[in-house]
Amino acid sequence: MTDRHRVVTLVADRVAPFELGVACEVFGVDRSYLHDPWYEFTVASMDPGPLATKAGFSINPDRGVDALDEADTIVIPAWSDIERVPPMEIVEALQRADERGARLLSVCSGAFVLGWAGVLDGRRCTTHWMYTDDLAARFPACQVDPGVLYVVDGNVLTSAGTAAGIDLCLHVVRTDHGARVANALARRMVVPPHRDGGQAQYVEMPVPDGEADEPLGDVLTWAVTHLDEPHSVESLARRAHLSPRTFARRFRQVTGTTPHQWLLRQRVLHAQHLLETTGEPVERIAQLCGFGSAALLRQHFGRIVGTSPLLYRRTFQPA
DNA sequence: CGAAACATCCGCCACT
DNA sequence: GTAGTGGCGGATGTTT
Numbered sequence: 312m313t314d315r316h317r318v319v320t321l322v323a324d325r326v327a328p329f330e331l332g333v334a335c336e337v338f339g340v341d342r343s344y345l346h347d348p349w350y351e352f353t354v355a356s357m358d359p360g361p362l363a364t365k366a367g368f369s370i371n372p373d374r375g376v377d378a379l380d381e382a383d384t385i386v387i388p389a390w391s392d393i394e395r396v397p398p399m400e401i402v403e404a405l406q407r408a409d410e411r412g413a414r415l416l417s418v419c420s421g422a423f424v425l426g427w428a429g430v431l432d433g434r435r436c437t438t439h440w441m442y443t444d445d446l447a448a449r450f451p452a453c454q455v456d457p458g459v460l461y462v463v464d465g466n467v468l469t470s471a472g473t474a475a476g477i478d479l480c481l482h483v484v485r486t487d488h489g490a491r492v493a494n495a496l497a498r499r500m501v502v503p504p505h506r507d508g509g510q511a512q513y514v515e516m517p518v519p520d521g522e523a524d525e526p527l528g529d530v531l532t533w534a535v536t537h538l539d540e541p542h543s544v545e546s547l548a549r550r551a552h553l554s555p556r557t558f559a560r561r562f563r564q565v566t567g568t569t570p571h572q573w574l575l576r577q578r579v580l581h582a583q584h585l586l587e588t589t590g591e592p593v594e595r596i597a598q599l600c601g602f603g604s605a606a607l608l609r610q611h612f613g614r615i616v617g618t619s620p621l622l623y624r625r626t627f628q629p630a
Numbered sequence: 631c632g633a634a635a636c637a638t639c640c641g642c643c644a645c646t
Numbered sequence: 647g648t649a650g651t652g653g654c655g656g657a658t659g660t661t662t
Contacts, residue, residue: 544638556652571638
């Protein structure tokens, strides 16, 4: 009766409790009130327990490395020591998982384990900012993006430090169960329902921002509440009382993207919401989201979400 | 789909 | 000298 999506988290001695906790919180806690069935969650390790965590207390993993072969998704939280080459047993299990198309997700320094296994080769990826140079130097065949919260490249998903793992896990929930479920879970976890999108190629996200009351903030909130209207960099800059050049520069500092890319993402995000919660025809939804035509909506929806609006609705609209 | 018209974005640099 | 601003040009991406 295992039609549940199986998430297996791989841990080793001196595992980082927070990174492990992120996976537990998202996949391990029963959320069947949001979507039934929720994930099946297993903690696996090559060593029998008890394993010491970085914080000193110890844990007992459920399974050995053999569990990796049954996983739909493998999560690798922070690896205690980036110098530590994982044993062949793990490397081979990860390679097999990659070949059969299982989803491989790393948080923080967990990316190094994927690197040792060779599954980052030819792919885009990221890790904690302290390690990005090291990762790029050690695995020259992969393309490390140091400036983003997480990167999705096919079935390989890597995230930056600690808290970025939450964003990535929520992104996974969003692709599996839709924006409604992901937002409800974010609310439940009391984290911002991070504005994300893509799976097709890649995702760029704001790195956690400090300043809230920039003049930009008001413009951003205004824009998301007026998505049905056309916007240009120039008009947004005017609203912020900045020159277009300065506006664009500040915009990147605050959001991590460019104004136009951000807008497209917001429009698509709104489209996702409307597709899930209303029965409006795609043509009308395109209008409501500020796309000049349904064709344009389809183009960006496909690029960012990786599927078509109607398919998305069919998958995620509650029965 | 592809081509032509149009907007955006980013390095560069002069200026405050 | 340092830090931020804003105009310009043209490669790149978007819309029609």
